[in-house]
Structure formats: C-alpha cells, structure tokens
Amino acid sequence: MRTSIQVGRIIGIPIRLHFTFLFILPLIVLMFAVAPGPFGLRDAKDISGPFRYSLATIAASLFFISLLLHEMSHSYVAMKYGTKIRSITLFIFGGLAMMEDLPKESEKEWRIAIAGPLMSFAIGGIFLFTYFGIKTVNLVIYDPLAILLFSIGLLNVVLASFNLLPAFPMDGGRILRAFLAKRMQFLEATRRAVLVGKTFAVIMGIVGFMPDPFLLYSTGEVRPFNLWLTLVAVFLYMAATEEESATIMFATLEGTKVRNVMRTENVSVLADMLITELAEKMLKEKNAEYAVVSDSGDLKGLITFSEIKELSTEQRHSLRISDIISPVDRLSAVISQEEEAIEALKRMIRGKKNILAVEEEGSGEIIGVITKRDIVMHIEILKGGS
Ligand SMILES: [Zn+2]
Incomplete structure (x- = not known):
C-alpha cells in the first residue's frame, strides 16, 4: 500500500506527503484561524471570515515550509558527506528524511543531526527579530500580520528545542549517541541513548496523561493535561x-557475508511447475521461498508462500508458477555470495521482498537463496553466542 504521494523535487530530493499529513493539514489551518494567540488569529482585529482562513492557510504553509527546510538542512549536510537522500516525507508528527547509508562516524552524525535544529532556530530568529524589530521602532503593523510573524517564529523555536530533546528519533538523541560513541562502542552508545530516550518518553507520557494542574487549581476540574503529548510519547517510545x-x-x-547465511539446498523450482506441486514441495521441504528458474537454469523470478496462499484450490490446480511471478531485474533480485549480509537485508527492505537469489562470484550462476528469515535466525544465533 502506498501511504504517501510525491509532490515535487528540490535539489534532487523527492518531496512526499504522507496520508496522515493530509489529515493534519486542515486542523493546522483551523488552529491558525480560530485559536487565541500566540498561535492563532482569534484576537486579530478587523478581519473577515474568508480573509482569516486565507491567512491561516498561508500560516500553515509557512509552518510546513519550515518543517521542510529543517529536513532539507539535515539532508544537505548528509549529502555533503556522500549520503544519498531517498526522499523527504511530511507526516503527522513533522518531517522525515529517508537517508541511505547514514554515516556512523560520530563527527558526521552529530553535524547532520544538529543542522536541522540550527535551521529552525535561524528561521525562528528571522521571524521573531522582524516582529520585535517592527515593534521597537513603533512601525504601524497590520495586526494579523504581526500575529503571523510571531507565531511562525515561535513555532520554529519550539520545533528546534523539541528536536533537541535527547530522545530517539529526535535530533537530540542522535547528537547524544554521537557524543557517547566517542567514548564507547557504537552499539553500547546506541543502547544508552535509547535508554535515555525511553525514559524521556515515559515521563512525557505520564505528564501528558496527568490532570492539568492549572485547571485543577482554578476550577477543580480533572482533565488530562495534554493527550497529544502522550501520543507523541508513545510514538517516541516505539521509535526508540x-x-x-x-x-x-x-x-x-x-562482517557476515551472504555465503554465511544463504541456503544452498532446495533452492530453486522450475517456472512451469503447477502451484499445487509447489505448495506440496513447500510443505515437504519446510521452505517458504524459492528462486524460479527456466529449464536452462536462467533466473525467471522469486516466489514465496505469501504469493500463493491467497489462491483458490482451482487456481492452484490450473496455474503455473510462471503465470503468477513478476519478472525480475537481476540488479535488485540477485546478490553475490561475497557481499555483506547487511547489504542483502537492505536490498530486501528497499525492494519489499523477503528473498534474494545468490549468484556465484564470477560465473553468475544461481547457487542459493538468502531470505529475511535466514538472516533473522542468524542474528538470533549470533546474539545468543555473545
Ligand atoms: Zn531534525
């Protein structure tokens, strides 16, 4: 299922909108239109309905452009270090830059991480500076415009500060790990940074759920302080x-190679095999993934149990494997036995596949398959041994 759509491309990076973003957009416009200051136009004088919503839409757009610039700033520094940026996606909690092969060196990591908050502080600074500058020189400023300047400025400062919280996947979490990683192994640094992040998330979750102290004091009413905060906390905990x-x-x-993890027995099936025969073979050999080859041994595709389980009994008896597999390109479906297992896993995740065919270095002959299941099991065994 596609959960986001591409809306454009800036400095070569595809910009995408997630469906949760389309859901939050009208709410943000509404917030700017009717909320009291400092974020809303409720108290703006002399302003008609349609104009109010037009301004609110401009404010919401400026806010999302701010989010985008924050992510672009991370991406720009990462690109300087040779990282490929696959996309920037805006979703309900903000922006997310999808980067490939993010550098693990701490010097680079903290610079990439801090670039976003610095950009947000800069944007916030420009807006707030303009706002206070106009105020101090006593220039007459159109009231809604003043509110807009102030709220976008403040939102950017809030965004920068919130992102500096030392909790994954906030930028502060990455900065913390980078500094820990100078003193210990990367894995241990991650564990500690994650622990700090989880602690933060738990505290945030509890605070958000607790009765609002101000409301309790003034009216005696018991109402959660901020359920939005709790929601963000749950998201942070999961991300950590x-x-x-x-x-x-x-x-x-x-250090693990494909050849250490791959399966070399019961690897392939012929393309003209009936689905029902394939199902029996899967049961007998207790395998769920095969490379599909022609009579001459050429790779035709890959097949997994998930692709045949939806088929009816009649279909299984009438269809052949070649009828249901999609053609593969060698680049994304085949990996050399000498490659890193991590690379195989990355390719599977990228291609949304559970299996790759393994070729012999040099000859290009298909000699095995590597599956997500095999890799996960391998990791479990390695972890148990350490
Ligand atoms: Zn960031």
Missing part, C-alpha cells in the same frame, strides 16, 4: 525501540 533493534541487528551482522 525500533532504532535499538535496527542498530543491534546491523551491528550483529557486521
């Missing part, structure tokens, strides 16, 4: 956990 397991996985696989 994911970062940890991904890092452990990559660190554990360091």
Whole structure:
C-alpha cells in the first residue's frame, strides 16, 4: 500500500506527503484561524471570515515550509558527506528524511543531526527579530500580520528545542549517541541513548496523561493535561525501540557475508511447475521461498508462500508458477555470495521482498537463496553466542 504521494523535487530530493499529513493539514489551518494567540488569529482585529482562513492557510504553509527546510538542512549536510537522500516525507508528527547509508562516524552524525535544529532556530530568529524589530521602532503593523510573524517564529523555536530533546528519533538523541560513541562502542552508545530516550518518553507520557494542574487549581476540574503529548510519547517510545533493534541487528551482522547465511539446498523450482506441486514441495521441504528458474537454469523470478496462499484450490490446480511471478531485474533480485549480509537485508527492505537469489562470484550462476528469515535466525544465533 502506498501511504504517501510525491509532490515535487528540490535539489534532487523527492518531496512526499504522507496520508496522515493530509489529515493534519486542515486542523493546522483551523488552529491558525480560530485559536487565541500566540498561535492563532482569534484576537486579530478587523478581519473577515474568508480573509482569516486565507491567512491561516498561508500560516500553515509557512509552518510546513519550515518543517521542510529543517529536513532539507539535515539532508544537505548528509549529502555533503556522500549520503544519498531517498526522499523527504511530511507526516503527522513533522518531517522525515529517508537517508541511505547514514554515516556512523560520530563527527558526521552529530553535524547532520544538529543542522536541522540550527535551521529552525535561524528561521525562528528571522521571524521573531522582524516582529520585535517592527515593534521597537513603533512601525504601524497590520495586526494579523504581526500575529503571523510571531507565531511562525515561535513555532520554529519550539520545533528546534523539541528536536533537541535527547530522545530517539529526535535530533537530540542522535547528537547524544554521537557524543557517547566517542567514548564507547557504537552499539553500547546506541543502547544508552535509547535508554535515555525511553525514559524521556515515559515521563512525557505520564505528564501528558496527568490532570492539568492549572485547571485543577482554578476550577477543580480533572482533565488530562495534554493527550497529544502522550501520543507523541508513545510514538517516541516505539521509535526508540525500533532504532535499538535496527542498530543491534546491523551491528550483529557486521562482517557476515551472504555465503554465511544463504541456503544452498532446495533452492530453486522450475517456472512451469503447477502451484499445487509447489505448495506440496513447500510443505515437504519446510521452505517458504524459492528462486524460479527456466529449464536452462536462467533466473525467471522469486516466489514465496505469501504469493500463493491467497489462491483458490482451482487456481492452484490450473496455474503455473510462471503465470503468477513478476519478472525480475537481476540488479535488485540477485546478490553475490561475497557481499555483506547487511547489504542483502537492505536490498530486501528497499525492494519489499523477503528473498534474494545468490549468484556465484564470477560465473553468475544461481547457487542459493538468502531470505529475511535466514538472516533473522542468524542474528538470533549470533546474539545468543555473545
Ligand atoms: Zn531534525
């Protein structure tokens, strides 16, 4: 399922909008239109309905451009270090730059991480400086414009400060890890940074859920302080956990080659085999993934159990493997036995596949397959041994 759409391209980077972003956009416009200051136009004088919403739309656009510039700033520094930026996606909690092969050297990591907040501080500074500058020289300024300047400025400062929290996947978490990694191994630095991040998330979650102290004091009413904060905390906790397991996985696989993990028995099936025969073979050999080859041994595609499980009994008896597989290009479906296992995993994740065919270095002959399952099991065994 596609969850985001591409809307453009800046300095070669595809800019995408996630579906949750389309959901949050009208809410942000509404917030700017009706909320009281400092973020909303409620108290703006002499302003008609349509104009109010036009201004709110401009404010929302400026806010999202700010998010985009924050991510572009990370991306720009990362690109200088030779990292490929696959895309920048705007979603409900902000922006996310998808980078390939992010450098693990701490010097580079903290510079990439800090570039975003610095950009947000700079944008915030420009807006706030303009706002206060106009105020101090007593220039008459159109009221809604003043509110807009102030709120975009303040939002950027908030964005920068929030991102500096030492919690994954916030930029502060990466900066913290980079500094820890100067003193210890990358894996241990990640573990500690993740622990700090999780602690932050738990505290944030509890604070968000606790009764609002101001409301309780003034009216005696019990209402959660800020459920949005709790939601962000849950998201942060999950992201920290994911970062940890991904890092452990990559660190554990360091130095492992494809040939150490690949399967060399019961590797391939013929393209003209009936699906029902394939299903029996899977049961008998307890395998869920095969390379599909022609009579002459050429790779025709890859097949996994998930692709045949939806088929009806009649279909299984009438269709052949060649009828349901999609053609493969060798570049994304085949990997050399001498490549790193991490590279195989990355290619599977990128291509949304669970299997790659393995070719012999030099001859190009298909000699095995490597599956996500094999890699995960290999990691479990390695972890158990250490
Ligand atoms: Zn950032």
